[in-house]
Structures are given as C-alpha cells and as structure tokens.
Amino acid sequence: xxxxxxxxxxxxIFLRAxxxxxxxLPLLVALPHALSVYWQSVxxxxxxxxxxxxxxxxxxxxxxxxxxxxxxAGLGAYTTAVLTTLETPWSFWATFFLGAxxxxxxxxxxxxxxxxxxxxxxxxxxxxxxEALRQCYVQFSGITGGTYGISFIPxxxxxxxxxxxxxxxxxxxxxxxxxxxxxxxxxFDLSRLGNTIKAVAANEELSESIGxxxxxxxxxxxxxxxxxxxxxxxxYANFNGLINPLDFSSVLMFKLVAAAIVxxxxxxxxxxxxxxxxxxxxxxxxxFTQWIPLLWGVSVLAVILLAEGGLEMVIIRLVRRxxxxxxxxxxxxPGGARQRR
Amino acid sequence: MQIVANIIFxxxxxxxxxxxxxxxxxxxxxxxxxxxxxxxxxxYALWMLINAxxxxxxxxxxxxxALIVGAAVVGILGILVQLSIFHxxxxxxxxxxxxxxxxxxxxQVAVVKAIGPMGQSVPAPxxxxxxxxxxxxPIQRLVVFGxxxxxxxxxxxxxxxxxxxxxVRATAQNRTGAMLQGISMNHIALTTMFVGSALAxxxxxxxxxxxxxxxxxxxxxxxxxxxxxIVGGIGSLSGAVVAAFLFGIIDTLMTTFGAGKFAPMVDxxxxxxxxxxxxxxxxxxxx
Amino acid sequence: MAILxxxxxxxxxxxxxxxxxxxxxxxxGQIRGLIGPNGSGKTTMFHLISGFxxxxxxxxxxxxxxxxxxxxxxxxxxxxxxxxxxxSIYREMTVRENVAMGHHVHAGRRGARSRPSLERLPQxxxxxxxxxxxxxxxxxxxxxxxxxxxxxxxxxxVLSIATALAVRPTLLMLDEPLAGLNPTEKISVAQKIxxxxxxxxxxxxxxxxxxxxxxxxxxxxxxxxxxxIAEGTADEVTSxxxxxxxxxxxxxxxxx
Numbered sequence: 001x002x003x004x005x006x007x008x009x010x011x012x013i014f015l016r017a018x019x020x021x022x023x024x025l026p027l028l029v030a031l032p033h034a035l036s037v038y039w040q041s042v043x044x045x046x047x048x049x050x051x052x053x054x055x056x057x058x059x060x061x062x063x064x065x066x067x068x069x070x071x072x073a074g075l076g077a078y079t080t081a082v083l084t085t086l087e088t089p090w091s092f093w094a095t096f097f098l099g100a101x102x103x104x105x106x107x108x109x110x111x112x113x114x115x116x117x118x119x120x121x122x123x124x125x126x127x128x129x130x131e132a133l134r135q136c137y138v139q140f141s142g143i144t145g146g147t148y149g150i151s152f153i154p155x156x157x158x159x160x161x162x163x164x165x166x167x168x169x170x171x172x173x174x175x176x177x178x179x180x181x182x183x184x185x186x187x188f189d190l191s192r193l194g195n196t197i198k199a200v201a202a203n204e205e206l207s208e209s210i211g212x213x214x215x216x217x218x219x220x221x222x223x224x225x226x227x228x229x230x231x232x233x234x235x236y237a238n239f240n241g242l243i244n245p246l247d248f249s250s251v252l253m254f255k256l257v258a259a260a261i262v263x264x265x266x267x268x269x270x271x272x273x274x275x276x277x278x279x280x281x282x283x284x285x286x287x288f289t290q291w292i293p294l295l296w297g298v299s300v301l302a303v304i305l306l307a308e309g310g311l312e313m314v315i316i317r318l319v320r321r322x323x324x325x326x327x328x329x330x331x332x333x334p335g336g337a338r339q340r341r
Numbered sequence: 342m343q344i345v346a347n348i349i350f351x352x353x354x355x356x357x358x359x360x361x362x363x364x365x366x367x368x369x370x371x372x373x374x375x376x377x378x379x380x381x382x383x384x385y386a387l388w389m390l391i392n393a394x395x396x397x398x399x400x401x402x403x404x405x406x407a408l409i410v411g412a413a414v415v416g417i418l419g420i421l422v423q424l425s426i427f428h429x430x431x432x433x434x435x436x437x438x439x440x441x442x443x444x445x446x447x448x449q450v451a452v453v454k455a456i457g458p459m460g461q462s463v464p465a466p467x468x469x470x471x472x473x474x475x476x477x478x479p480i481q482r483l484v485v486f487g488x489x490x491x492x493x494x495x496x497x498x499x500x501x502x503x504x505x506x507x508x509v510r511a512t513a514q515n516r517t518g519a520m521l522q523g524i525s526m527n528h529i530a531l532t533t534m535f536v537g538s539a540l541a542x543x544x545x546x547x548x549x550x551x552x553x554x555x556x557x558x559x560x561x562x563x564x565x566x567x568x569x570x571i572v573g574g575i576g577s578l579s580g581a582v583v584a585a586f587l588f589g590i591i592d593t594l595m596t597t598f599g600a601g602k603f604a605p606m607v608d609x610x611x612x613x614x615x616x617x618x619x620x621x622x623x624x625x626x627x628x
Numbered sequence: 629m630a631i632l633x634x635x636x637x638x639x640x641x642x643x644x645x646x647x648x649x650x651x652x653x654x655x656x657g658q659i660r661g662l663i664g665p666n667g668s669g670k671t672t673m674f675h676l677i678s679g680f681x682x683x684x685x686x687x688x689x690x691x692x693x694x695x696x697x698x699x700x701x702x703x704x705x706x707x708x709x710x711x712x713x714x715x716s717i718y719r720e721m722t723v724r725e726n727v728a729m730g731h732h733v734h735a736g737r738r739g740a741r742s743r744p745s746l747e748r749l750p751q752x753x754x755x756x757x758x759x760x761x762x763x764x765x766x767x768x769x770x771x772x773x774x775x776x777x778x779x780x781x782x783x784x785x786v787l788s789i790a791t792a793l794a795v796r797p798t799l800l801m802l803d804e805p806l807a808g809l810n811p812t813e814k815i816s817v818a819q820k821i822x823x824x825x826x827x828x829x830x831x832x833x834x835x836x837x838x839x840x841x842x843x844x845x846x847x848x849x850x851x852x853x854x855x856x857i858a859e860g861t862a863d864e865v866t867s868x869x870x871x872x873x874x875x876x877x878x879x880x881x882x883x884x
Contacts, residue, residue: 002735002753002754002755003728003731003735003754003755003756004754004755004756005756006728006755006756065435065439110613112617113612113613113614113616113617114613114616116616116617116620117616117620119434119435120371120372120434120435120438121571121575123438124372124567124571125567125571125612125613125616127564127567128564128567128568128571128608128609128612129609129612129613131564131605131609132605132606132608132609132610135605135606135609136606139602139603139606192735195729196729196732199718199721199729202718202719202720202721203716203717203718203719205680205712205716206712206716206717206718206788206791207732208680208699208700208701208704209678209680209700209701209704209709209710209711209712209716209792210701210704210709210729210730210732210733210791210792210794210795211701211704211705211709211732211733211795212701212732212733213699213701214701215699250560251446254442254446257439257442258443261439261443290450290453290454290458291450291454293446293449293450294446294447294450294451294454296443296446297442297443297444297445297446297447297450298443298447299443300439300440300442300443301426301440301443301444301447304430304436304439304440304443305426305429305430305440308436
C-alpha cells in the first residue's frame with residue numbers, strides 16, 4: 001500500500017527546501033570572496049562540522065545520543081591521513097569513500113552491544129567505546145603517529161579544473177558535500193522510513209508489536225550517521241594538513257552535543273542553528289580560548305534550564321507569534337513524532 | 342606478591358571513585374557527569390591545604406583535615422547541584438544528564454583559570470615504605486587503602502543501619518513504594534547527593550595524595566568509572582565493587598606484563614562484550 | 629482448524645516458574661478469553677505468544693507454523709498482533725498518524741500482504757483509504773487530527789486497537805482492553821470487539837475482571853499460578869469450584 005498523502009506532503013516540503021537551497025547557493029558560493037583568509041578557514045571548519053552534525057542529528061532521531069561520533073569521524077581522518085602519506089600515496093578520492101566506509105563499518109560492529117542500551121546508558125557505552133577508539137589512535141603509534149599524529153597530509157588533487165589547495169577551493173568541496181549530504185538526509189528525514197525511525201524512538205515496544213523491525217531501524221541511522229561522520233573526518237584531515245588524537249577528544253565531542261542541545265533536534269535545522277551559535281561564541285571570545293568550553297557548558301545549562309527544546313523551539317514560537325500577529329494561519333512545525341528527552 | 346598489592350591498590354581506587362557514582366545513580370536514576378569534577382575538587386582541597394598548612398600542621402594531620410573539609414565542601418556543592426539542576430529537572434533524567442555534562446566543563450575550566458592547567462603533586466603526607474614478604478608497600482598507599490576500607494565500611498553502616506540509609510535504599514529499589522511509605526523524595530535526594538558528592542571528594546583527597554592532581558583528572562577517572570558501573574550493572578553498589586576488582590586485576594596484570602598501554606582498549610572491549618551477552622551487567626537488576 | 633496452538637508452554641525466570649506448561653487451542657473466528665487473578669501468569673503468557681518473551685520449553689504454533697523464538701515484529705508480520713495492558717500509543721502523533729503508522733508492514737508494497745481469512749475486511753490500495761476506513765470503523769474520525777496524548781483514556785484504548793487493526797491481523801490479542809474504562813466505554817469497546825470477529829478476526833483477550841468479559845467471549849480459559857485450571861463457556865467457568873477459589877479463596881493476593 002502506498003501512503004499517497006504523506007508522500008505528496010513530503011515531496012512538497014522537500015521541493016521547498018531544494019528551492020531554498022538553490023536560492024541560497026549563489027550566496028554561499030560568493031561568500032568566501034567577501035571574507036579574509038582567517039574567516040575563510042572558519043567557514044570551511046563550520047561547513048565540515050555542519051556535515052558531521054547532520055549525521056549526528058540523524059542518530060538522535062532514533063533516540064540515542066552517541067558520544068562516539070567524533071572518534072568515528074577520526075576513523076575517516078586517519079584513513080585518509082595514513083593512505084595519502086604513504087610512500088606510494090593513495091588518491092584522496094579513493095580514501096574519501098574508504099574513510100566513510102570504515103567509519104560505517106566501525107558503527108556496525110559496535111552497534112550490536114551499544115544499541116542494547118537506551119538513553120544515558122547508550123551515551124555512556126558510546127562514550128567508553130569512543131574513548132577506546134581514541135586510545136587506539138594514541139597507542140598504535142606505528143600507524144597513527146601516536147600523540148604527535150600525522151602531518152603533511154596533502155590537499156585533494158584537482159578535478160575538473162577545481163583547485164582545492166586554497167581555502168576557497170576547499171570550501172567549495174566542503175560545501176558540495178554539505179549540500180549533497182544535507183539534501184539526502186533531509187529527504188530521508190521526511191520519508192516514511194525516517195518517520196518510522198522516529199516512531200521507534202517514541203515507543204519501541206508498540207513499534208515492534210505492529211511489525212516494525214526496531215533493531216534494524218535503530219542500527220540504520222546509527223550506521224548512516226557514522227558514515228557521514230567519516231566523510232567529515234576525511235575533509236577535516238585534508239583541510240588541516242595534520243591530525244593528532246586531540247582533534248577527536250571529548251571536548252570537541254561536547255561541542256557537537258552542545259550544538260544539538262542548544263539548537264534542539266526536533267527539526268533538521270536545529271543543530272545547525274546551535275552550531276552557528278557556538279561558532280559565533282567561539283569567534284567572539286577567540287582571545288580567551290581556555291574559557292570557551294565553559295561558555296559552551298553555560299549555554300547548555302541555560303538552554304536546558306530556561307529554554308526547553310533549544311533555540312529552534314524559540315524560533316518556532318516566535319514565528320508562530322508573528323504569524324498570529326499578521327493573522328495568517330500557523331503551520332504545524334515539521335517533524336512527525338517529536339521525541340522525548 | 343607485589344602484583345597482589347598492586348591489584349588491591351588499584352581496585353580500591355576504582356571502588357572509591359565508582360561507588361559514589363553508582364549510589365547517586367541508584368537513587369536519582371541518572372548519571373551525575375560532574376562527579377569527576379567533584380573528585381578533582383577533592384584532590385585540589387588536599388593540594389591547597391597542604392600548601393597552606395606547611396610548617397603549621399604535620400602533613401598527616403593536614404591530610405585528615407583535607408578529608409573532612411573536602412567532603413563537607415563538595416557535599417554542600419552536591420546539595421547546590423541537587424537544588425539548582427536535579428530538582429528543577431526531576432522526571433527528565435536525560436536533561437539532568439546533559440546539564441551535568443555542561444556543568445562538568447564549567448567546573449573544569451573554572452579550575453583551569455583559577456589554578457592553571459598544569460598537574461600538581463603533593464609530597465606524601467605519610468612518607469616511607471614497608472618491606473613485607475618481598476613486597477614494597479609505600480605507607481601512603483596503605484593509608485589510602487585503609488581509608489577506603491573505612492569509607493566503604495561507613496557507607497555500609499549508613500545504608501544498612503540508619504533510618505536515613507534504609508530510606509535511601511528503599512528509594513533506590515522502588516521509588517513509588519518508598520513514596521507510599523511516606524519517605525520524602527526531596528529529603529532522600531538531598532541526602533544522596535550530599536553523600537555521593539562527599540564520597541567523590543574523599544576519593545579525590547585519597548588519590549590526590551598518590552597521583553597527579555590536575556583539572557582533567559576527573560574526566561580521566563570518569564570514563565573508567567562508566568565502564569566499571571556498566572559492567573557491574575548500573576545502580577548496583579555490589580556490582581560496582583565486583584567490577585572494580587575485576588578491572589583492578591585486569592589492568593594490573595596488563596601493566597605488569599608490559600601491555601599497560603592497551604588496558605583502556607581491553608577494558609572497553611570487555612564492556613562491549615558484557616553488554617552484548619549480559620546487557621544488564623554482572624549484578625544488575627533485570628530491566 | 630485451530631489458528632493458534634499453545635503446546636505445553638513454560639517460562640521460568642531464574643528459580644521462579646511463571647508459567648508451568650500451559651496448553652490450549654483457539655479455533656479460527658473465535659473470541660477467547662484468558663482470565664486469572666493478578667499475578668497468575670496471563671500477561672507472561674501474552675508475551676510468550678507474541679514473542680516479547682521466549683518460552684523456556686513448549687511450542688507455539690500460529691496457522692500451523694511454529695513461531696517460537698521468532699521476534700515480535702516477525703510474528704506481527706504474519707498476522708498475530710497484540711496490544712498492551714498499559715495503553716500504548718504514539719503520544720505525540722495525531723490519531724490519524726498513529727493508525728497510518730500501523731500500516732508499516734503493508735506500506736511500500738503493491739496492495740496489502742495477503743491474509744486469506746480477511747476477505748471480509750475491505751481491501752484498499754493505499755494507506756490513506758485504509759486509515760480512513762479504520763478511523764471510521766472505530767469511530768475515531770472526529771478526532772483524526774487530535775494529538776493522541778490529548779485523548780481521554782478510553783479513546784486512547786480504542787486508538788491502540790485501531791492501530792493494531794491497521795496491521796490487518798488474523799489473530800488479535802488484546803491485553804485488558806476493558807480495564808479502566810467507564811461503563812459506557814466498556815459497552816462500546818465490547819461491541820467493537822464483537823464486530824471485529826464478524827469481520828473474520830480471531831480474538832484472544834486477557835482480562836482480570838471476569839464479569840466484563842463474560843458477555844463477549846465464546847470460550848474462556850482460566851489460569852492461576854501459571855497453570856490452566858479451567859476452560860469452558862462463561863456459565864461453566866463461573867460455576868467451576870477451582871475458579872471460584874482462585875478468585876475468592878485468597879483475597880490477600882489481589883494486591884500484587
């Protein structure tokens with residue numbers, strides 16, 4: 001049986017997002033030309049983090065907040081770092097996909113134990129698994145360079161005349177990935193499968209009883225989100241040129257989690273709003289680097305205690321109020337089953 | 342024989358850290374992520390008091406003072422956290438968990454800014470060694486071991502033989518049942534947070550006397566504690582003790598045989614295996 | 629032919645024997661009641677049949693095939709669907725979204741999965757039409773756009789049955805469908821259950837309260853202490869001394 005009404009609705013929303021992207025794209029393409037070199041690199045890192053965060057948000061739709069996401073991204077980073085710095089180096093483009101694949105494979109392996117846990121229990125088990133993976137980066141120094149990491153990671157070789165050696169060129173690569181991943185994941189979020197995943201998160205027992213393979217539908221977003229993390233890790237390594245285990249430490253994981261909390265995860269855009277906020281905070285206080293985790297922590301506390309649901313809910317409420325003010329009927333906020341925290 | 346001594350020293354460390362976390366979890370049904378920072382505060386309490394009282398008090402006496410002061414101050418901090426976070430977010434365990442995660446970074450950075458990111462160490466308050474049956478036993482280690490045993494004994498007496506402790510246990514086992522018997526949840530939550538936080542601080546003072554004290558010591562201890570309480574069975578105090586000894590043995594043996602750097606990985610793999618085949622842990626209650 | 633055969637099923641939790649070798653069969657098209665005092669093992673029995681628990685020994689056959697050890701979603705896909713004692717719904721979805729979600733096993737394929745015994749249920753090509761029909765049938769149409777958690781308890785119970793119905797079960801197992809409802813709601817839900825049977829669905833329902841099921845069930849199986857103590861029509865069961873003792877003999881056990 002086909003659910004025509006829901007399909008039509010999803011297609012309509014997705015079309016609107018595509019049009020929005022198409023309108024925004026020229027602006028995004030022009031953006032680096034208006035920025036200094038410093039801000040260009042901030043922009044690239046923001047885009048890479050945004051990709052990682054879109055994968056993270058997908059994982060949260062199944063009801064689990066992973067704390068292994070950044071270590072998983074590290075698998076992508078180390079894959080490309082190791083293989084492109086060999087004596088006979090691999091092509092970046094081969095490692096690009098291989099890195100994502102390895103990250104996905106790791107998620108698949110740990111899925112069996114960690115997906116047996118729920119809520120904060122899931123968070124703890126992924127925390128431990130992720131930390132163990134990070135320890136591998138430190139300890140298997142023959143491959144990973146230990147605490148010093150790997151340096152002289154080359155930028156991607158040019159394709160179609162695109163040069164990725166400078167920040168602007170690399171930004172276009174990151175932007176292309178962000179747009180492709182973003183649109184794919186957004187359509188997935190709206191799809192029947194995406195809604196079924198949220199239904200499993202909302203009520204696992206009921207879902208199982210109406211014939212939903214809840215195990216598969218918890219594993220799928222976890223693995224997909226980790227593949228996306230792998231892509232972001234590959235780009236991070238190639239952009240930075242050097243990586244070490246500290247690039248995948250729990251403080252940076254906390255940044256992703258904080259973005260998801262501060263922005264909210266009910267809508268697709270929530271975490272990105274959160275990331276924008278955290279990045280802005282980081283740049284405003286860039287002369288006080290040591291204080292930044294504290295500012296993130298305070299933001300998380302403030303949102304949890306004062307603005308339940310995150311900035312996205314604040315925005316949705318404001319939009320609704322504005323609409324009422326103008327007398328037009330308010331839409332229901334997107335996203336089918338909103339999960340409870 | 343030295344191995345046995347090392348196992349016991351390491352295990353008591355794991356026990357003293359993980360038990361407070363498990364206690365708080367049992368009653369509050371959520372993890373206090375800032376537990377590691379409370380432990381770190383214990384370490385700094387010792388460091389500050391030793392610095393302040395050098396030449397005024399004998400170091401051994403300062404050590405005892407640090408235990409008391411650290412436990413009291415951090416216990417009160419636990420009460421503040423209970424009032425400001427746990428109570429406001431009651432019935433939302435996941436929000437509490439995330440809020441304490443945020444708090445842990447706030448506290449960590451506060452210490453980095455106030456004291457500095459560098460590790461500190463204090464001279465052993467009880468210096469010297471005992472040679473016994475071929476074992477080298479630093480006296481400070483023995484003192485730490487002794488105090489951990491006293492601490493565990495005190496906790497046991499509190500939980501088993503006082504009305505308040507019995508109420509705490511009743512709440513951990515069956516929240517609704519406890520409420521029906523007229524036990525005040527607020528009261529129990531405050532008690533648990535005070536005791537759990539004080540235990541973290543005591544553990545911090547004890548370990549601060551033998552390890553490096555740094556703003557990041559809490560985070561490092563915390564992830565090992567997660568593994569311990571997951572393997573032991575979340576919320577089970579006896580499970581935490583058993584798992585602490587299990588990992589004490591494994592980690593000591595690995596260190597002894599030159600594979601110490603792989604211990605964190607092996608521990609995590611053990612945790613993943615336990616989750617695969619015994620999802621509720623060694624001694625955890627069936628869900 | 630029996631649609632469900634429960635063959636000497638037992639379940640132990642450690643040292644505790646919750647179900648001690650129970651057998652019964654349900655013929656196609658029957659409304660069967662499974663009753664017993666609190667703690668007698670009926671909910672455990674329900675979990676054992678629907679796959680949420682695995683029997684320690686014995687076998688469960690559905691339409692002649694063993695379903696022992698199958699996962700709940702696999703069993704549901706075959707057409708054996710259960711509801712839960714504490715009403716289970718997607719609280720944040722609308723009533724319509726709940727029922728549409730119930731179509732999961734049929735969605736994305738051409739037509740519904742075939743269920744020979746269900747020819748009396750109307751056939752639909754799309755989830756929308758089927759959802760509409762179910763909402764209408766269960767008298768939920770007026771509340772179709774209401775968020776499920778805002779419904780009164782009785783309506784939530786009806787919604788959980790409607791969602792189960794969307795799977796197009798051949799055997800529908802209802803866990804205490806009448807408990808906690810007011811008398812008017814009880815009558816209306818009981819009528820719905822009877823009419824589901826008229827549409828060709830076999831029904832097994834668990835109840836704690838004997839009186840409320842007597843009028844609905846054609847045959848009643850009584851269990852106590854994990855064992856079957858009686859089976860028969862309403863009149864036979866209510867006059868059975870073992871049943872009377874189970875319910876009246878030890879009133880102290882009702883606090884379980």
